[in-house]
Amino acid sequence: MMSRYELLYIISADATEEKREELISKFRAYVENKGGKVEGVEKWGMRKLAYPINFKNEGFYVLMKMEMPNLEVDAMGKLLNITDGIIRHQFARI
Numbered sequence: 001m002m003s004r005y006e007l008l009y010i011i012s013a014d015a016t017e018e019k020r021e022e023l024i025s026k027f028r029a030y031v032e033n034k035g036g037k038v039e040g041v042e043k044w045g046m047r048k049l050a051y052p053i054n055f056k057n058e059g060f061y062v063l064m065k066m067e068m069p070n071l072e073v074d075a076m077g078k079l080l081n082i083t084d085g086i087i088r089h090q091f092a093r094i
Contacts, residue, residue: 001069001070002035002036002067002068002069002070003067003068003070003093003094004039004065004066004067004093004094005065005066005067005068005073005091005092005093005094006063006064006065006066006091006092006094007027007063007064007066007076007089007090007091007092008061008062008063008064008089008090008092009027009061009062009064009080009086009088009089009090010049010053010059010060010061010062010086010087010088010089011023011059011060011061011062011085011086011087012056012059012060012085012086012087013046013056013058013059013060014056015060015085019085020060020085023083023085023086024041024043024062026083027064027076027080028041028064030076030079031064031066031068031072031076034068034069034072034075034076035068035069035072036066036067036068036069036072037066037067037068038064038065038066039065039066039067040064040065041062041063041064041065042062042063042064042065043060043061043062044060044061044062044063045060045061046058046059046060046061047059047060047061049087053087053088054087056087059087059088065094073091076091077089077091
C-alpha cells in the first residue's frame with residue numbers, strides 16, 4: 001500500500017556542495033527505484049541546529065515530499081542511518 005510522506009533530513013555542514021547534491025539524488029533515486037514517486041525536494045539550506053549533534057551546530061536541511069510503499073519506509077530509514085554525511089532524519093506521514 002502506498003502512502004504519502006515527508007522526509008526531513010539534515011546533511012552535515014562540512015559536506016561539499018557536490019556531496020550534498022549526490023546525497024539528495026541518491027535518496028530521490030532510492031524512492032523511485034522502490035516504486036515510489038517524489039513530489040518535490042525543498043532545499044532549506046544551512047540552519048542552526050536546535051542543539052549540538054556530534055559537536056556540530058549547523059546543518060543543511062532538506063525536505064522531500066514523496067509517495068512510497070509503507071514497507072519501504074523502515075528500509076529507507078536504515079539506509080539514512082548508515083549513510084555518511086546524514087546527521088538526522090525524520091519521516092512524517094501525511
